Amino acid sequence: MLASLVHAPLAASNGSFLIKPSIGLMVWTLLVFGATMVLLGKLAFPRISEALERRQRTIEDSIETAERTRAEAEQLLSEYRERLKEARAQAEEIVQRARQTAEAREHEAKERGHELVAEASKRAQRDIEAATKRALDEVRKEVVELTILATEKVTRKALDDSDQKRLVEEALGELDFAGLSASASRN
Amino acid sequence: MNATTHDARPKRSVKRTLLILFGIYLAGLIALIAIYGFKGQRNNIYKPQDEFKLENWVNLGIFSINKAVVYLFLAAALTCVSMIYIARRMQQRPNKVQTAVELLFQLMRDNITGSSMDSRTAARWFPFIGTLFLFILFSNLVGYIPLPTNTSAKIDVLGVHIPSFSIYAATANLSVPLALALVVFVSYTVEGVRAKGPIGYLKGLIPGGVKGAITVPLFFLELLSNVMRVLSLTIRLFANILAGHLIILFMAGALAVILGATWLGWFTLPFGILLYAFEIGLVAALQAFIFALLTAIYLGGAVAEEH
Numbered sequence: 469m470l471a472s473l474v475h476a477p478l479a480a481s482n483g484s485f486l487i488k489p490s491i492g493l494m495v496w497t498l499l500v501f502g503a504t505m506v507l508l509g510k511l512a513f514p515r516i517s518e519a520l521e522r523r524q525r526t527i528e529d530s531i532e533t534a535e536r537t538r539a540e541a542e543q544l545l546s547e548y549r550e551r552l553k554e555a556r557a558q559a560e561e562i563v564q565r566a567r568q569t570a571e572a573r574e575h576e577a578k579e580r581g582h583e584l585v586a587e588a589s590k591r592a593q594r595d596i597e598a599a600t601k602r603a604l605d606e607v608r609k610e611v612v613e614l615t616i617l618a619t620e621k622v623t624r625k626a627l628d629d630s631d632q633k634r635l636v637e638e639a640l641g642e643l644d645f646a647g648l649s650a651s652a653s654r655n
Numbered sequence: 656m657n658a659t660t661h662d663a664r665p666k667r668s669v670k671r672t673l674l675i676l677f678g679i680y681l682a683g684l685i686a687l688i689a690i691y692g693f694k695g696q697r698n699n700i701y702k703p704q705d706e707f708k709l710e711n712w713v714n715l716g717i718f719s720i721n722k723a724v725v726y727l728f729l730a731a732a733l734t735c736v737s738m739i740y741i742a743r744r745m746q747q748r749p750n751k752v753q754t755a756v757e758l759l760f761q762l763m764r765d766n767i768t769g770s771s772m773d774s775r776t777a778a779r780w781f782p783f784i785g786t787l788f789l790f791i792l793f794s795n796l797v798g799y800i801p802l803p804t805n806t807s808a809k810i811d812v813l814g815v816h817i818p819s820f821s822i823y824a825a826t827a828n829l830s831v832p833l834a835l836a837l838v839v840f841v842s843y844t845v846e847g848v849r850a851k852g853p854i855g856y857l858k859g860l861i862p863g864g865v866k867g868a869i870t871v872p873l874f875f876l877e878l879l880s881n882v883m884r885v886l887s888l889t890i891r892l893f894a895n896i897l898a899g900h901l902i903i904l905f906m907a908g909a910l911a912v913i914l915g916a917t918w919l920g921w922f923t924l925p926f927g928i929l930l931y932a933f934e935i936g937l938v939a940a941l942q943a944f945i946f947a948l949l950t951a952i953y954l955g956g957a958v959a960e961e962h
Contacts, residue, residue: 486704486897489830492717493709496724497825497834504731504790509782512738516760519745526747 612636680925687918695916703901703909706821707828710806722804726825730794738789763788767947772955776846780954783842787835788947791826795896795939798824799931822903826942827896829889836888839950840881847957856957888949895942899934903927 616632711719741756749757763785768777801820809816825831847856860877861870906927911920 485709486707487829489833490709490717491830492719493721493723493828493830494834494837495718496727497831498838500727500731501786501790501835501838504734505782505786507735508738508786508789512735512742513760513782513785515742515745516738516756517764519742520757520760523747 608640611640615639680921683921684918687921691917693916693918695911695914695919698913698915701909701912703904703913705807706805706904706909707823707897707900708807709828712806722806722823723825723828723831725804726794726797726823727831730790730797730825733797734786734789734793737793759789760785763947767944767951771948771951772958776954776958780842780846780951784947784951784954787839787950788943791835791892791946792940792943794826794831795824795943796935798822798827798896798900799935799939822900824896824900826892827900829893832889832892832946833885835892835946836885839888839953840885843950843953843957844881846954850958859957884949884953888946892942892946895938899930899938903931903934906930 612633615636619632709721709723711721712725713720738756741753744753746753764777764781767788768781768784771777772780799822801822803818803820804823805819805821808819810819844856847859850856851859857874860881861874862877865873906923908920908923908927910923911917
């Protein structure tokens with residue numbers, strides 16, 4: 469009993485079936501594999517491939533768009549830079565011109581001021597001179613009259629006007645009023 | 656200073672968890688040896704290869720439906736449903752799953768297919784190579800999900816006899832990779848003949864620059880190597896997946912059953928888990944990748960001007 473139990477499976481399965489190909493199973497394999505290939509080839513691979521290609525296209529498009537946008541942006545930037553440079557140059561020019569104008573104006577104003585001052589001082593000098601002259605004339609006249617009065621008192625005799633005046637003028641002519649005049653103009 | 660304590664804490668806790676796990680493992684091992692003894696009773700009834708035995712579930716002659724056929728359908732259904740589902744919901748802004756599928760798709764289209772042949776041939780053959788990759792990948796991955804498929808050993812759950820859970824893969828059966836490899840062989844031969852004509856294609860087998868008497872033996876050698884491609888494609892995939900399943904099976908308990916030592920099952924279990932992770936994380940995808948890449952290379956070589 470035990471012997472048969474031990475021996476029966478030994479005889480039935482010595483393992484050679486493992487390396488014996490079976491036509492039936494091979495045919496089944498071909499059928500199943502063929503069906504799988506048809507199904508995958510029709511329903512799976514084209515869709516996956518298409519989806520991958522679509523994504524690839526999208527990525528390429530995005531990259532292209534991004535590159536184009538960047539190029540545009542760079543162009544814009546360079547344009548703006550150019551314009552900015554121009555604007556700066558213009559601004560500098562404007563400032564330069566304004567400075568020049570201002571300097572010219574200042575110069576002019578200074579000139580004008582100098583002129584005015586010079587004119588004013590000339591006029592003042594003239595006035596002073598005129599005033600001095602007038603004062604001297606008055607002094608002279610006073611001196612003449614005082615001298616006449618004094619002479620009359622001394623001589624008890626009135627000189628006629630023309631004589632008197634001539635005499636005094638002569639006397640005064642010898643006196644030097646130049647120093648007086650000079651001191652007056654300095655003041 | 657604060658940061659270092661924060662860094663140190665998770666490390667220490669991981670270390671502690673590992674230590675606790677190792678302790679449980681060691682304690683279990685000692686306990687099992689203590690209870691059931693070190694020396695086991697050798698079991699001659701259990702044959703691990705029977706895990707891969709195909710029983711006819713629906714009898715249709717040689718086209719009988721068995722476990723391998725069901726796994727084929729399972730893999731195909733999963734491939735189709737997941738890929739078509741994702742393909743129908745392709746978004747402009749992908750989520751994580753879509754990103755992963757897109758990466759996979761680009762790997763298949765650009766790296767496997769596109770790099771091996773000119774773009775016109777690549778466009779024509781991409782559905783074939785892509786399906787090959789996905790079909791093998793899903794077939795391998797489905798193979799690591801334990802499913803109630805072992806009808807020769809039923810378990811009783813509340814009075815219902817259900818087949819015990821086991822792992823199996825269609826690609827762990829010689830016939831499946833062989834059928835696919837034959838399709839590959841036929842495909843690249845037909846494509847080569849179409850591109851260069853029958854004589855041109857056969858001439859193209861001789862490496863460029865070879866002249867004189869050596870061409871005749873070289874031609875037959877190349878012809879042989881072409882045929883061997885079918886075998887290498889088949890056996891690489893089949894043997895990798897079968898070996899992966901077998902070693903997981905052994906580590907997950909078969910060794911203990913055969914040698915009759917209970918502690919051995921406990922001892923090998925961690926290795927089983929590690930190998931399971933290794934198979935599902937690397938081997939499943941790697942074998943699908945290699946199969947598809949070699950197919951693409953053979954196709955590209957068949958239509959290329961210089962061999």
